[in-house]
Amino acid sequence: MPDLLEVADVHRHFGGLRALNGVNLAIGAGERRAIIGPNGAGKTTLFNVMAGEIAPTSGRIFLDGEDVTRRKPYERSTRGLARTFQKNNLFLGLSVFENVRLAVQRRRGVSFGVVSSANGLSDVNAETLALLDQLDLRTREGAPARELSYGEQRQLEMAIALACRPRLLLLDEPTAGMSPAETASMVDLIKSFSRELTVLIIEHDMDVVFALADRVTVLHYGEVLVEGPPVEVRNNPEVLAVYLGTNPASSLHPGGVPGSP
Numbered sequence: 001m002p003d004l005l006e007v008a009d010v011h012r013h014f015g016g017l018r019a020l021n022g023v024n025l026a027i028g029a030g031e032r033r034a035i036i037g038p039n040g041a042g043k044t045t046l047f048n049v050m051a052g053e054i055a056p057t058s059g060r061i062f063l064d065g066e067d068v069t070r071r072k073p074y075e076r077s078t079r080g081l082a083r084t085f086q087k088n089n090l091f092l093g094l095s096v097f098e099n100v101r102l103a104v105q106r107r108r109g110v111s112f113g114v115v116s117s118a119n120g121l122s123d124v125n126a127e128t129l130a131l132l133d134q135l136d137l138r139t140r141e142g143a144p145a146r147e148l149s150y151g152e153q154r155q156l157e158m159a160i161a162l163a164c165r166p167r168l169l170l171l172d173e174p175t176a177g178m179s180p181a182e183t184a185s186m187v188d189l190i191k192s193f194s195r196e197l198t199v200l201i202i203e204h205d206m207d208v209v210f211a212l213a214d215r216v217t218v219l220h221y222g223e224v225l226v227e228g229p230p231v232e233v234r235n236n237p238e239v240l241a242v243y244l245g246t247n248p249a250s251s252l253h254p255g256g257v258p259g260s261p
């Protein structure tokens with residue numbers, strides 16, 4: 001069986017800057033993989049290339065064995081890829097309910113033809129409410145997205161991503177800016193996902209990495225420095241050296257926040 005996601009020798013240059021410099025990754029179906037690395041290592045750029053928002057300068061992306069390198073983001077979405085953003089990407093003037101309903105409609109519109117019947121609409125509404133329940137947003141359904149707390153906005157982004165019913169979910173620092181309680185409930189939520197969903201998570205908080213990840217990939221200057229189980233990565237001398245310059249006290253032990261500003 002092929003890996004669900006394969007990144008093959010991907011380079012992405014921005015002028016003279018090599019943001020990604022020959023990255024290879026293979027993510028098995030059902031895996032939870034954390035991507036860590038200092039600020040500017042290329043983590044978000046890697047997600048942008050995986051999702052099709054930017055093209056690689058060279059190299060290939062395979063989704064479930066299919067070469068999707070030239071596929072548009074919506075084509076990758078219909079193949080089961082969804083993501084959240086490091087900076088929120090919401091319709092701030094629309095309500096919480098409307099933000100999620102749009103995502104549900106978009107998926108159904110793509111899969112089943114444009115939804116117009118009354119039955120279709122009530123199904124869309126029911127699915128929207130179920131997602132709001134899952135993300136603890138039901139009491140906020142009428143509020144404009146701009147009135148949510150930062151943590152609630154991250155939850156709303158997750159609801160929108162799940163509305164795509166993905167097989168592969170890319171989460172870019174989903175707990176950044178959250179309170180400890182919000183972080184704990186986000187971790188619980190991700191833990192509750194079925195293993196039919198494969199999860200890649202860019203994360204600076206090592207407690208979250210240890211709680212969730214089967215394997216960790218460390219990016220450094222656009223290259224994979226080390227890859228392995230969390231405990232091995234934490235004790236790897238090369239990885240420690242990368243972080244020692246910036247954060248010697250906490251380095252890579254749980255509770256440490258490597259690479260965060």
Ligand SMILES: Nc1ncnc2c1ncn2[C@@H]1O[C@H](COP(=O)(O)OP(=O)(O)OP(=O)(O)O)[C@@H](O)[C@H]1O
Binds near residue numbers: 017039042043044259
């Ligand atoms: N669109 C762009 N144009 C020019 N340079 C870019 C662009 N996007 C990213 N970069 C540069 O590429 C490098 C990698 O950026 P990227 O955002 O992928 O890092 P990151 O690992 O996600 O960092 P952080 O932890 O701060 O989010 C940085 O030097 C960044 O300034």
Ligand SMILES: [Mg+2]
Binds near residue numbers: 043044045
């Ligand atoms: Mg980033």
